[in-house]
Amino acid sequence: MEKQKPIGIFDSGVGGLSICHAIRRALPQENLIYFADIGFSPYGVKSKGIINERSEYIVNFLINQGCKAVVVACNTATVNTVKNLRAKFSIPIIGVEPGIKPAALQSKTGLISVLATEQTLESDSFQLLMAKYSKAVKIKAVACPKFVTLVENLEHYSERAIDVAEQYIRPLLTEGSDQIILGCTHFSFLRTIIDQVVGQEASVIDTAAPVAMEVNRRLDKLNLINSKNTDIYAEFWTSGDYAKVIEPMSQLWGQDINLFAIKP
Secondary structure: OOOOOOEEEEEOOOOOOOHHHHHHHHHHOOOOEEEEEHHHHHHHHHHHHHHHHHHHHHHHHHHHHHOOOOEEHHHHHHHHHHHHHHHHHHOOOOOOOHHHHHHHOOOOEEEEEEOHHHHHHHHHHHHHHHHOOOOOOEEEEEOOOHHHHHHHHHHHOOOHHHHHHHHHHHHHHHOOEEEEOOHHHHHHHHHHHHHHHHHOOOOOOOHHHHHHHHHHHHHHHHOOOOOOOOOEEEEEEEEEOOHHHHHHHHHHHHOOOOEEEEEO
């Protein structure tokens, strides 16, 4: 029964669904529960205290739903809370962080760029991560709040999305960045647009697939991989307004979903 328990995944909004997709591709036999904390979104402009409080609340909620592991599918929440969560809870807690290490190793120009939220870029964890590799490469960090709004409003394939991507990314390419790091799970849904803007001028690094691989590794180590291939489900929860959330979550998941709303 332990193996058949779901994997819990949470984000401040719908961006973490990109991590859900990656986990479903890597581990198609696993049950999933996703929590979109839209009642407190966006985390990118919230204090560290509020992000910690919400993250603890959601992990508790997911454990009460029977989750065997939890993925913090939000860069902002990861850099602000993952150490605290791992200290408080006994189940595996997997976070996400910008892929600066592979970018630094792959860079030929010596200049790499991170696209993220303001809160992620200002966090102590990110500053330490950046300092670790700043001797090897120059790192340009850019806050991209409009990207989050585009995804939440299902405008990630729009002409406006192209304009915003040009606004954020073109100056980085002009300066010589040859690695563009997506430091927010929302940004994965803009990958087509970002690739269009970047072209052959740089590589784009997304951490969704590596996170799914880490989930697989952690579960396998604890002998928690689900071997049952029947009755697989994905369940969705939100602290937001059901009527406003159901459509974007269904569209980004790619099919109709079972969504449950709770008061924030």
